[in-house]
Amino acid sequence: MIAQLEIHQRGGDDSCVAANGFCPGWIADNLDRYLHPFWQHVYLSVVAVAAGFVIAFALAVLAHRRRWLVGPIIGVTGVLYTLPSIAVFFLLQPITGRGPLTALIALTAYTLLILFRNIVTGFDNVPADAVDAARGIGFTDRQVLWRVELPLAMQEIVAGLRIAATTTVGLATLAFFAGAGGLGGEIFADITFKSNVVVAGVLCLMLAIVFDVLLLTVQRVALPWQRAHTGGPRARRLWREARVMD
Amino acid sequence: MTDPATLEFRAVCKRYADGPLVLRDLSLEVPAGEICVLVGPSGCGKTTAMRMVNRMVDITSGDILIGGRSVRDGDAAKLRRDIGYVIQQVGLFPHQTIAGNVAAVPKLLGWDRRRIAARVDELLELVGLDPEELRGRYPAQLSGGQRQRVGVARALAVDPPLMLMDEPFGAIDPISRERLQDEFLRLQAQLRRTVVFVTHDIDEAIKMGDRIAVMKAGGVLAQYATPAELLSAPADAFVADFVGADRALKRLSLLRVRDVELAPPAPTPDAPVIAGDRTVRDALSILLEAGVRQAPVVAQDTVVGMLSVDAVSRMLAEGDVTTQRAAAGS
Numbered sequence: 001m002i003a004q005l006e007i008h009q010r011g012g013d014d015s016c017v018a019a020n021g022f023c024p025g026w027i028a029d030n031l032d033r034y035l036h037p038f039w040q041h042v043y044l045s046v047v048a049v050a051a052g053f054v055i056a057f058a059l060a061v062l063a064h065r066r067r068w069l070v071g072p073i074i075g076v077t078g079v080l081y082t083l084p085s086i087a088v089f090f091l092l093q094p095i096t097g098r099g100p101l102t103a104l105i106a107l108t109a110y111t112l113l114i115l116f117r118n119i120v121t122g123f124d125n126v127p128a129d130a131v132d133a134a135r136g137i138g139f140t141d142r143q144v145l146w147r148v149e150l151p152l153a154m155q156e157i158v159a160g161l162r163i164a165a166t167t168t169v170g171l172a173t174l175a176f177f178a179g180a181g182g183l184g185g186e187i188f189a190d191i192t193f194k195s196n197v198v199v200a201g202v203l204c205l206m207l208a209i210v211f212d213v214l215l216l217t218v219q220r221v222a223l224p225w226q227r228a229h230t231g232g233p234r235a236r237r238l239w240r241e242a243r244v245m246d
Numbered sequence: 247m248t249d250p251a252t253l254e255f256r257a258v259c260k261r262y263a264d265g266p267l268v269l270r271d272l273s274l275e276v277p278a279g280e281i282c283v284l285v286g287p288s289g290c291g292k293t294t295a296m297r298m299v300n301r302m303v304d305i306t307s308g309d310i311l312i313g314g315r316s317v318r319d320g321d322a323a324k325l326r327r328d329i330g331y332v333i334q335q336v337g338l339f340p341h342q343t344i345a346g347n348v349a350a351v352p353k354l355l356g357w358d359r360r361r362i363a364a365r366v367d368e369l370l371e372l373v374g375l376d377p378e379e380l381r382g383r384y385p386a387q388l389s390g391g392q393r394q395r396v397g398v399a400r401a402l403a404v405d406p407p408l409m410l411m412d413e414p415f416g417a418i419d420p421i422s423r424e425r426l427q428d429e430f431l432r433l434q435a436q437l438r439r440t441v442v443f444v445t446h447d448i449d450e451a452i453k454m455g456d457r458i459a460v461m462k463a464g465g466v467l468a469q470y471a472t473p474a475e476l477l478s479a480p481a482d483a484f485v486a487d488f489v490g491a492d493r494a495l496k497r498l499s500l501l502r503v504r505d506v507e508l509a510p511p512a513p514t515p516d517a518p519v520i521a522g523d524r525t526v527r528d529a530l531s532i533l534l535e536a537g538v539r540q541a542p543v544v545a546q547d548t549v550v551g552m553l554s555v556d557a558v559s560r561m562l563a564e565g566d567v568t569t570q571r572a573a574a575g576s
Contacts, residue, residue, distance in 0.1 A: 133337025136302055136410075137351050137400065138327030151341045225341045225384045 010193065022194045031199070033186075038203050040100075040181040044172045045207065048104055049165050052111030059112075060119035061145065070120060077113040085110065085171055089178040098179030106178070110171055111164040118160025122153025155226065158219040165211040169204060250278040250440040251313035251407035253299065258308035260294055260465065269294055269465035271308070276457065278313075278407075279438040283455035285445055286488070291465030296410050296444045300329045312408055327351055330401030330409035330439070334416045336393045338385040344370070344396055345381040351403045369399040374429060391422040398430070402437070409441045416445070427453060448489055452477070452496055460485050474500055494562050498527035503543050506561070508551025517541040520553060530558050 010030075016023035056077075063069040088106040096102045126149045134148045173184030186200040220227070253276040260269035269291040276282040284292035297303040299310055301322045310317045317325055338347050348369055349362045357365070367377040373395040385393055394414060401409055414430075415423040427450065434441065443454055451458050452473045460468045460476065462484050469481035477497040480486035489496065504522035517538045520529045522545035533541055533555050540554035 127335075127337075127340065129333060129335035129337035130339050131337075132302075133331065133333060133397075134339070134350075136300060136326060136331035136333070136337075138323045138325075138354055139350075140323045143354070148339060152339075223341070225386070 010190065010196075017193075017195070020193045022198060026195050027199055034183070034199055034203060037181055037183050037186050037200070038207075041169070041172055041175075041183045041204070041207060044100065044103055044107060044175050044180060044182055045165065045168045045211070048107035048168050048172070049111055049161065051104065051108045052115050052164060052168075053161065055108070056112050056115035056119055059116055060123065063116075063120060064123050064145075064149075073116060074113070077109075077116055080109040081113040083109075085174050086177055089174070093178065100175075100178075100180040102178040103172070103175035103180035103182075107168055107171055107175065111168055114164045114167070115160050118156045118163075119153065122156030122160075123149055125156065126152040151223075154223055155219065158215055158222075162212050162215045165215060166208045169208040169211065173204060248405050248407050250438055252276065252278045252311075253282070253408060253440055253442065254311040255295070256309045256311065258295070258298060258310060259306045260291065260298065260303065261306045267465055269298075272465070272467055273308075274459055274467065274470050276440055276442065278440050280456040281434060281441040281443055281454055283443045283445060283451040283458045284461060285448060285451040285455075285458055286461035286468075287463065288446060289463055290461040292444050292446075292459075292461050293412055294465070295461075296412055296442050299408070299410055299442060300326045300331060302326075327354060327404065328406050328408070330406040330411075332394075332397050332401045332409070332411040332414045334413040336385075336397040338393055338396060338400075340385050342384075343381065344375075344383050344385070344388070347385065347396055348399045348403055350400055355404065365403065369402055370396075372402070372433065373399045375399070390418050391426060394418060394426060395429075398433075402439075407440060409439050411441060412444045413446070414443075415450070416447075430454070449496070452489075452500070460488060462488075495527050495530075497562065498530060498558065499525045501526045503529050503553055504545055504550070506553065506557075508543055508553055509540070509557065510551060511542060511549045512540075512552055514538070514540060514542060514552070519544050521545075522550065526553075526558060526561075529553055530555065 010017055010026070014023070014025070017026050059069075059073050063073055085106055088109070089102060092102045092105055096105060130148055130152065131144060134144045139147065172182050173187065175182045176185035176188065183200045183204050187197055190196045255272045255274050258269060258272045259267055261267050272291075272295055274282070284295055286292050294303055298305050299312070299317060301317055305318065312329075339350070342350075345363075345366045348366045352362045352365060366381060370377040370380060375392060375395055380388070380392070380396075385396070388396065394417075397414070401411075415426050418426060431454065443451075445451055445454075455473055457470065457472055458476050459470045462468045468488075469476060469485045471479075471481075474497065476485065477489055477493045477500070480489060480493070486493070502522070503520055503524050503526055506526060516536075518532055518536045518541050520532055520541050520543045522543055524532075529541075529543075533539070533553070539556065540552045542549045543551050543553050
């Protein structure tokens with residue numbers, strides 16, 4: 001009876017659909033029903049990574065001046081990172097209700113550890129002589145941060161953003177447990193139907209790849225001096241490092 | 247061009263937290279337009295002393311005056327924009343082009359684009375770099391010597407009355423270092439800035455300094471004198487040891503043959519000919535190597551006199567080398 005109902009909702013009645021198979025015809029006819037969950041998924045991922053970045057950046061700037069803060073912040077964000085996401089969705093619901101807000105809080109929390117660590121590493125790797133020279137010729141602390149330290153930390157920061165973006169796209173498939181929709185909702189709504197799982201899954205994968213390529217492009221456009229180093233080999237090495245980190 | 251400033255240390259002390267004094271009652275005065283070299287073994291406080299001038303290191307007690315004004319007055323960042331700053335590792339910004347690096351301070355001061363571009367080209371030419379070729383490059387694409395020149399250009403950007411240089415040529419191979427030293431002296435003859443120059447190399451100190459402050463462990467000033475005075479009359483055993491057992495020869499390298507009183511020309515078969523613009527030290531080396539007691543000195547293709555080993559030896563013994571430093575420098 002339930003199976004009958006699901007098949008009816010699938011909106012197709014050929015034998016391929018009935019057999020839960022991979023049906024190109026059905027996919028072509030039903031692609032539009034993934035559009036709304038897809039954009040929900042984009043929204044959740046982008047907002048979570050952006051919010052996570054703002055928070056992690058503020059924390060990193062704070063900890064950059066007060067080194068003793070690094071340990072505690074890594075500890076707290078580390079604990080957040082290890083909490084099972086589904087548990088967090090349910091724990092938050094009594095407070096923030098069902099919906100995107102609950103999902104966003106959890107997803108944002110998961111990005112913090114990666115982003116914070118990478119931003120701090122980026123700041124730590126800024127050549128000390130460049131900072132000393134900048135201060136010595138009259139940059140204020142704020143100018144040193146924005147004009148010297150931030151640009152020179154960019155490589156690690158973007159690397160962190162790439163990892164955070166890919167993992168968030170994956171985690172956002174669970175956001176429907178918090179009532180926030182997304183592609184995960186489609187997958188779990190009809191998990192026995194191969195066509196459905198493949199379409200939703202491939203969309204997730206594509207989204208992750210698009211984010212990664214976008215960030216990589218930002219990195220290459222914003223950091224021309226990185227390529228000036230030794231040209232091609234350097235860029236290829238960055239790719240490889242980033243792959244390994246993913 | 248702005249006028250160079252005088253610099254005065256007044257009983258300056260430095261202590262980190264509750265540690266021992268790293269600089270003890272340093273008092274010295276650098277006249278405007280002169281190079282003052284701070285030299286000494288590591289841990290003598292020479293870099294600390296230099297970095298207190300632009301407040302990269304806080305003053306514990308005492309005062310430092312630039313052109314009569316205390317560095318403690320006003321904002322540190324503003325103070326630093328008026329003081330050239332060159333460090334051993336150069337500290338160019340890797341993410342900015344050579345033009346961007348040289349323009350760092352003018353940009354902070356809000357100069358307009360055209361004035362900055364013109365100044366950048368002027369400065370690169372001044373330090374012997376081709377603006378066409380280099381202004382668009384990144385520091386990683388330059389050699390060590392080129393980077394250090396860019397560092398000097400950046401420090402000179404707003405024509406500061408005072409320059410601080412912390413072992414600026416320390417990380418450069420000996421041949422390039424010598425060339426950079428010569429070029430900087432030529433530049434200095436033209437610009438006449440007041441310069442505080444830190445080094446641990448006594449030979450560099452003697453070559454670069456109008457005045458040398460020799461410092462010893464614990465941040466104590468052992469002697470503050472001109473190079474010639476330092477070599478002929480070291481204040482104590484530490485200074486004598488630091489300037490080296492060959493200090494007599496070092497004195498001779500401060501002096502050029504044409505500035506020495508020569509004996510009248512005499513025929514000397516087989517003797518080598520000495521050019522008048524050589525240092526007396528080089529000339530002595532030539533005499534000793536050729537195994538002769540004296541040789542003719544030539545200036546503008548004519549023999550102007552004879553230099554002998556005995557005359558050099560007598561000069562050192564009488565100590566009159568010291569008085570001729572000014573002539574040698576010109």
